[in-house]
Structure formats: structure tokens, C-alpha cells
Amino acid sequence: MRDQLHPEEIEPDGDDFLPGLAIDAVIFGFHQNQLKILLLEYRNTGLMALPGGFILTNENLNDAARRVLSERTGLSDIYLEQFYVFGDLNRFDPAPMRAIMAAKGFMPPNNHWLLRRFVSVGYYALVDFTKAVPIPDSLSDSCAWYDLANLPLLMQDHQFIVQKALDTLRTDLDRKLIGFNLLAETFTMADLQSLYETILDQKLHRSGFQRKMLSLGILERLDKHYSGGAHKAPFLYRFIK
């Protein structure tokens, strides 16, 4: 959304971008049985926000989202999905953006394009936590993972956007088969079940879960896995298309 600007973006016109339109990205990761999302923290303001960006005038909307994702995570080929367009008037509040620009030493005029109303397209993304390398944008001093269960206060309506993304992820989890995008290349059945339990926030029965997953025909069983656990070694699986 109105948060990620490269130095060259703080211009009086913003002519390189589609006016009034932005992208907000809820980037999910999974680590130590916790769902996490990427958040930016803005220099000298204490404001925390979702990664986002604008759409170049010669760029497809979905490509702009992919660009934002890749700029914040270093990854390409990310699982990415539109989930909602946030277009209410009451999300228009120039104060946070003005604070961010002021912290950057820029005092914009009141009609600066970044201070006007924005409609924002919400995307959610699923990434392999172990592969993503969070990269702050030019205005933020950190880009890092935060536990979804314990988020800090977010700027504007970003808390609402996160909730809507999570709702969509929950309903998409079974219909589309997307959970795998949050895991590493190979994983155990227990990993997968823990992921599902965390996303859906409910316990699942081990036996039934395994039966259901295997019946989908999207898992390839690999060799046994003998890590530190003092127990029977589980199989490893890989997702197959």
C-alpha cells in the first residue's frame, strides 16, 4: 500500500504508477509450529505495516504483486493469490504516511499523491520460511517475521486486512491444496498435520489426517528420516503436482 517507496518515488507526481491504487501483501510463513507474517517497521515512527507497493503504468497488476513479494523475500515463484479489494473511504488517513515521510526528512504538500485516497488490492502469499530472506524497503528499518498469534499494533486497517487474509487461507486450505507452499521441500506427516492444525486452529485426528492426505494422491513418499528424535523414524514426503 502507501508504504513502500523507493527514494525516487517521493516525487511530486508519482507518474510512474497507477494513481490511487496500491497492493498490500500478507506474506505467510510457518516456523516452529507458528504461523508468521512479514511486517515492516518504519524509521523513527514506530509504525508497523504490511509490505506493499504500487503498480507501474506498464505493469500487470499481478506482476506488481509478484514484484513486491520478490523485493521483500528474495524469492520468485511464490504462491500468491488475490483475496479482497479494500476500498472504503475511512481507510484514507494521511497522518501515518505524513509521519513516515517526515521521518525521512520530506515535508510533502497537502495534496501530495501519497496522501490521497488509495484503493488497495489485498494479496496473500505462502512462502517457505527457511528460504525467504526478509528485506526492508527504503523507508523501513526492518522487515521481519511476527507471530500471527501475537501481532504488534498495525498501521491503518492492516489488522483487518490480515484477518481477512487468514479467513481466506483457512477456506482455501482444503479446496485448493496450498498448504505445502508453507513447508520445506520435504516434510513428515507430523509436520503437515501441525501446519493444518495451526492454520485451522483445531486439533485433527492423526489417523484420519494421514488417510485423507495420502488419498489425495499429491504426496510422494521418500526414504525414512532419522533425525534426533528418540522414536521411530517417520517417512519424508514431497509434494507432487
Added chain:
Amino acid sequence: MRDQLHPEEIEPDGDDFLPGLAIDAVIFGFHQNQLKILLLEYRNTGLMALPGGFILTNENLNDAARRVLSERTGLSDIYLEQFYVFGDLNRFDPAPMRAIMAAKGFMPPNNHWLLRRFVSVGYYALVDFTKAVPIPDSLSDSCAWYDLANLPLLMQDHQFIVQKALDTLRTDLDRKLIGFNLLAETFTMADLQSLYETILDQKLHRSGFQRKMLSLGILERLDKHYSGGAHKAPFLYRFIK
């Protein structure tokens, strides 16, 4: 989308609207066991298009969609849902819009705001066919129902938009309970089953369908219905929230 303009909208600036952003509406109805959608036909051009519109600068996005819906159908309180944002560059083709404006006797300059790139938010709506009164906009000479199974050639990417709306309707049909919005206030179980069969494009088993629908607890059974049919009179049902 870039199709509905009142006379006052054909101005050099379009300052009353958010720039570059539009709404396309796929308005579904159901009549004589056929799914139908509303289409506009533009004067003197033969172009057919989805109803659409723009967002006023002081208007919520969803309210703009409701306004478009009410302007084309005369109905308020319509079931309405966002389903996708169409933001590819290749949907930008000024020719059809120029033809529509020319047919209206207006020769716009090449940089006219209506001839530039638009990102369009797709909404689908479900209305009671018997209550909706299709109303053309100021540039079209007809607004009418067309069989989804037998659509004419549509402008730009509108065929694609319709397909995506239908896909969404199909997956939403069971998750949310929205089919009733396409029926009249009261209906028979056969009506409801026919609706489901038409939307999903597959035969369903009468007994199982009835059992499932009744088990949802969202139907109120009314009196018997004795219409023309030379058969046992079916019950009427009403949808309850």
C-alpha cells in the same frame, strides 16, 4: 467498467471519479431453468458489454458496486460479492470505447481519461429475476437478460470475466448459502434443485438433495402449492436466516 457514463461523465477530466479504476458487474438471474446475466448493447456499435461503472471520489468501492447494481436493476439489497481484480495491461484497448463515444457523437482526444488503462474490480450479483427491471444506461440502447449458455460476443475481456464469475459462483454455492438469492420469495424443492443443477451443470439425486437442504436448517416449510401441474402438489419453502 468503462462503459456506463452519464452525459455529464463525458468530460475532459473525469474528476468526479477515481482515476483508472472501474467496476464490472456480472449480474446473475435464473428463469425457466436457465442461468442468465444482464448485458448492455451500445447504440450503433453492436458492442455488448457487462454493466459497470466508476467509483466516485467520495464513495466506498462496495457502495459504488451497489449503486451500479441498483441503477441497472432497480433493486437495492442485492447479494453482491467481489470475485477478482482484472489488472492486466492487455485488456487496455481504447478502440471499443472510442467507437461507443463516437456513436454518441463525441470525438475524444487520444489522451481522454476514458481511453486510458483501467483496472477493473469484478463483482458478481444474484438477483430475483422476477423483481429486477433491466434499465439501460445513457449510452446503451438495451439492457437485457441473456442465456449464460448462449452468450453473444462480448467486448474486451468480458467473456473471461463472466467465466471467472461463474467459477466463483460454483465454488461459493455450497460454502456460503447463496442460491436462494436467485429465487423468488417462495419456491419448491424442485425449483431449488433445478437451480443447483443448472449452476453446477450436473444432475443431482432428488432424495439426497432434499435431505441435504432440509438438514441445513435454513428452509421454512410453508403450505402446499397447487398450481397447474397434474401431479401431487409440492410444499413451498422460504429461506430463513
Added chain:
DNA sequence: TTATTATTGTACCAATTTGTTACAATAATA
């Protein structure tokens, strides 16, 4: 080396849901 321990893989049965057939009840028509 051998018991201990926690977990894994899978078999098994119960409970529930879904798929299918059957048939009596019924409302108009012949």
C-alpha cells in the same frame, strides 16, 4: 546388550454421511 520410551504406520471397527431404490400419497386430467 537389553529394557524403556515415545512416536509412527496401519489395521480395524463404529458412527455418520451420502448414494440409490422403492413405494405410498396425491392432484390434476382423461
Added chain:
DNA sequence: TATTATTGTAACAAATTGGTACAATAATAA
């Protein structure tokens, strides 16, 4: 009054899901 097509529901089979049980196993502890 018989005929006809449809409706409402019962009945049962098949499939799916929920839950338990238990042998197999990999490390650790004795």
C-alpha cells in the same frame, strides 16, 4: 373413477469419516 406424473419419505447399501488399538521402530537409559 382410473390414469399419470410427481412428491414426500422410508429403507437400505456404499462410502466416508471418527476413533481405538497395536505392532514396529529408533533413540536413550539401564
